Amino acid sequence: MSDVSTTHEHTRTSSPAGGSPEDLHPGQLEDIVQLICPDGARTASPGFDPWVADVTDEDLLGLYEDMIVVRRIDTEATALQRQGELALWAPLLGQEAAQIGSGRALRSDDFVFSSYREHGVAYTRGARFGDLLSFWRGTTASGWDPYSIGMATPAVIIGAQTLHATGYALGCKHDGVDSVAVAYFGDGATSQGDVNEAMVFAASFQAPVIFFCQNNQWAISEPVGLQAQRHISDRAPGFGIPSMRVDGNDVLAVLAATRIALDRARRGGGPTFIEAVTYRMGPHTTSDDPKRYRPTGELDEWAAKDPITRLGRLLEGRGVLTEDVATRVQQKADAVAYEMRAACVALERHPDPLTVFDQVYSGPHSGLERQKSQYAAYLASLDGAQS
Amino acid sequence: MTEMTLGAALNSGLRRALADDDKVVLLGEDIGKLGGVFRVTDKLQEEFGPRRVIDTPLAEAGIIGTAVGLAYRGYRPVCEIQFDGFIYPGFDQIVAQVAKLHYRTRGAVKMPITIRVPFGGGIGAVEHHSESPEAYFAHTAGLRVISCSNPQDAHSMIREAIACDDPVLFFEPKRRYWLKGEVSDDADGLPMGNARVLTEGSDVTLVAYGPLVPTALDAAAAAAEDGTSIEVIDLRSLSPIDFAPIEASVRKTGRLVITHEAAQSGGIGAELAAAITERCFFWLEAAPARVTGFDTPYPPAALEDAFLPDLDRLLDAVDRVMGRRNSLTGWKASA
Ligand SMILES: Cc1ncc(C[n+]2csc(CCOP(=O)(O)OP(=O)(O)O)c2C)c(N)n1
Numbered sequence: 001m002s003d004v005s006t007t008h009e010h011t012r013t014s015s016p017a018g019g020s021p022e023d024l025h026p027g028q029l030e031d032i033v034q035l036i037c038p039d040g041a042r043t044a045s046p047g048f049d050p051w052v053a054d055v056t057d058e059d060l061l062g063l064y065e066d067m068i069v070v071r072r073i074d075t076e077a078t079a080l081q082r083q084g085e086l087a088l089w090a091p092l093l094g095q096e097a098a099q100i101g102s103g104r105a106l107r108s109d110d111f112v113f114s115s116y117r118e119h120g121v122a123y124t125r126g127a128r129f130g131d132l133l134s135f136w137r138g139t140t141a142s143g144w145d146p147y148s149i150g151m152a153t154p155a156v157i158i159g160a161q162t163l164h165a166t167g168y169a170l171g172c173k174h175d176g177v178d179s180v181a182v183a184y185f186g187d188g189a190t191s192q193g194d195v196n197e198a199m200v201f202a203a204s205f206q207a208p209v210i211f212f213c214q215n216n217q218w219a220i221s222e223p224v225g226l227q228a229q230r231h232i233s234d235r236a237p238g239f240g241i242p243s244m245r246v247d248g249n250d251v252l253a254v255l256a257a258t259r260i261a262l263d264r265a266r267r268g269g270g271p272t273f274i275e276a277v278t279y280r281m282g283p284h285t286t287s288d289d290p291k292r293y294r295p296t297g298e299l300d301e302w303a304a305k306d307p308i309t310r311l312g313r314l315l316e317g318r319g320v321l322t323e324d325v326a327t328r329v330q331q332k333a334d335a336v337a338y339e340m341r342a343a344c345v346a347l348e349r350h351p352d353p354l355t356v357f358d359q360v361y362s363g364p365h366s367g368l369e370r371q372k373s374q375y376a377a378y379l380a381s382l383d384g385a386q387s
Numbered sequence: 388m389t390e391m392t393l394g395a396a397l398n399s400g401l402r403r404a405l406a407d408d409d410k411v412v413l414l415g416e417d418i419g420k421l422g423g424v425f426r427v428t429d430k431l432q433e434e435f436g437p438r439r440v441i442d443t444p445l446a447e448a449g450i451i452g453t454a455v456g457l458a459y460r461g462y463r464p465v466c467e468i469q470f471d472g473f474i475y476p477g478f479d480q481i482v483a484q485v486a487k488l489h490y491r492t493r494g495a496v497k498m499p500i501t502i503r504v505p506f507g508g509g510i511g512a513v514e515h516h517s518e519s520p521e522a523y524f525a526h527t528a529g530l531r532v533i534s535c536s537n538p539q540d541a542h543s544m545i546r547e548a549i550a551c552d553d554p555v556l557f558f559e560p561k562r563r564y565w566l567k568g569e570v571s572d573d574a575d576g577l578p579m580g581n582a583r584v585l586t587e588g589s590d591v592t593l594v595a596y597g598p599l600v601p602t603a604l605d606a607a608a609a610a611a612e613d614g615t616s617i618e619v620i621d622l623r624s625l626s627p628i629d630f631a632p633i634e635a636s637v638r639k640t641g642r643l644v645i646t647h648e649a650a651q652s653g654g655i656g657a658e659l660a661a662a663i664t665e666r667c668f669f670w671l672e673a674a675p676a677r678v679t680g681f682d683t684p685y686p687p688a689a690l691e692d693a694f695l696p697d698l699d700r701l702l703d704a705v706d707r708v709m710g711r712r713n714s715l716t717g718w719k720a721s722a
């Protein structure tokens with residue numbers, strides 16, 4: 001199999017609207033991998049098709065169901081926030097294909113280091129719903145045990161996790177195992193020193209790590225053009241890291257690209273950078289108001305490239321997504337939402353105040369023990385005052 | 388005199404600073420069109436243009452480091468750090484560069500940089516959005532560290548910070564952004580480096596700053612109902628600390644309670660307790676008491692009421708220094 005994934009090596013076989021060379025940004029190749037067009041047509045890509053040749057219609061339907069389910073999770077969580085059950089939520093709306101296509105390519109012994117928007121990836125790793133929400137409900141410092149699902153808890157400090165992924169990957173390499181670490185981060189994150197340092201370290205150590213950048217066009221109110229004057233994927237080769245730019249709303253293209261990167265990493269070929277070009281269709285978080293900065297029309301433009309709609313069209317065309325099947329998928333999504341809501345409201349809102357001292361250290365700490373016993377005495381004195 | 392919120396007072400102070408001196412430039416994430424996540428820079432980019440109010444790429448080291456270069460070039464950068472917990476990527480630039488350049492260049496280079504930091508908890512936020520990192524900076528030579536607690540001070544202190552030739556860490560009490568108060572252009576003119584006595588009292592001196600000043604005032608009001616007279620002092624400047632009014636107060640009351648949201652160990656309260664004990668040892672009737680956040684990470688929202696000093700914890704400390712029954716020492720004045 002030819003190495004299709006070095007920058008600019010692959011050729012585009014489908015032509016996005018307005019993609020004639022004259023329309024392109026000067027000095028820049030319009031170079032994006034797409035296997036499913038927004039209208040649902042399957043386009044050929046000699047470089048990428050072999051990597052998804054084994055994907056059956058049944059598999060595609062599975063990916064479709066995954067995307068419907070995580071969009072439903074997202075809608076339900078947003079509703080839970082509006083109803084006061086969650087303090088905050090960072091919607092993934094629009095980024096389902098980027099997260100499902102990559103997440104489903106991983107093995108259980110791979111390890112994900114994500115930011116705060118990768119609920120879809122967490123779903124593919126098998127995160128329990130309560131664990132997905134407790135952080136956002138404000139009841140615990142984080143949800144799942146990272147080792148139980150092969151995924152670190154979300155990093156809120158922008159970009160920090162890319163270094164963690166690199167170190168984890170270095171450990172895998174030293175241990176002689178072929179597990180891969182995957183760092184998820186945004187377009188905004190690529191400006192942080194940590195992300196650039198991670199690429200230097202990963203290239204220097206030839207660490208089996210994938211840098212998976214979801215370029216959703218925005219970092220809160222800042223458009224990607226403020227962070228990058230060229231395609232983000234263009235940066236990696238300068239660090240000695242091969243990169244790919246894929247249509248992040250095309251689940252099959254994302255799957256193919258991730259498989260290529262995983263294969264390289266497992267075979268000792270080192271890091272790969274993937275820029276998944278997608279769009280944040282919702283607000284940055286439930287506290288944000290995109291009306292203050294999003295140009296009119298932009299949302300509609302991207303809605304026309306919706307990741308779920310296009311796979312739905314493909315599957316309908318193939319007779320796989322019948323009305324019955326669609327109903328079954330929707331029922332599954334609704335059941336998941338129901339289960340998630342129940343898990344959310346079951347989360348303890350008023351933990352014992354003394355648990356504020358728990359888990360700060362792995363063993364006793366004399367200073368903290370003293371504060372804890374003083375606080376316990378204080379709480380007891382309040383009880384005394386009440387009775 | 389106009390009534391406005393603390394956030395609006397900062398916005399108005401920044402607008403004045405931008406209008407008064409064309410070397411003043413604002414830098415930060417989402418401060419342009421969005422007006423900052425707390426809207427403190429609302430409309431300023433529209434008014435002064437994108438060269439004066441600059442949306443930066445997402446990198447705090449980048450924000451502070453480029454501010455250093457701008458300052459070298461004669462500008463007065465005002466950097467916004469979006470939330471307290473995001474200052475750490477810029478920490479190296481602040482501590483190793485901003486703080487030391489005047490010293491390193493033997494006074495040749497000035498660093499009139501203001502770093503605005505919304506800080507503190509109480510807003511039910513997720514991790515990294517509720518921290519109180521002020522002690523790190525008060526511990527660093529070369530930085531001035533101040534915090535406002537009301538709209539009037541917000542308005543005048545931000546302008547003074549920007550006009551100051553030294554770097555200033557300006558801590559904004561984020562849960563008080565919506566606190567309303569009168570603001571005038573010519574307030575009492577108390578310099579930003581000075582502490583302010585807010586209520587006169589004879590029994591206990593209670594020192595607070597930033598978000599806990601209103602809490603301290605509430606405690607003083609509650610204590611007054613029980614016949615205890617509390618002198619509340621708003622510290623305002625954490626480096627340098629204006630000790631004179633605190634010393635004078637403690638010589639009168641003989642008792643000191645200090646409160647902050649930041650962790651106790653190595654905090655501003657520790658510095659105050661030590662310094663006042665050194666200076667006023669013979670006037671003290673009781674050991675100074677600290678009411679602070681615990682030496683833990685800031686907890687998830689469901690536990691923040693346990694973490695944050697509140698009225699009852701302040702009154703418990705007042706009882707302690709008054710030698711009344713309290714949770715820590717029973718009937719004794721010291722542990
Ligand atoms: C070090 C740091 N600085 C600032 C922030 C505040 N912040 C949270 S998300 C965000 C934008 C991130 O944009 P991007 O990396 O594109 O990810 P997206 O939110 O689009 O998924 C910012 C500035 C932060 N969390 N951490």
Ligand SMILES: [Mg+2]
Nearest residue numbers: 186187218219
């Ligand atoms: Mg983004």
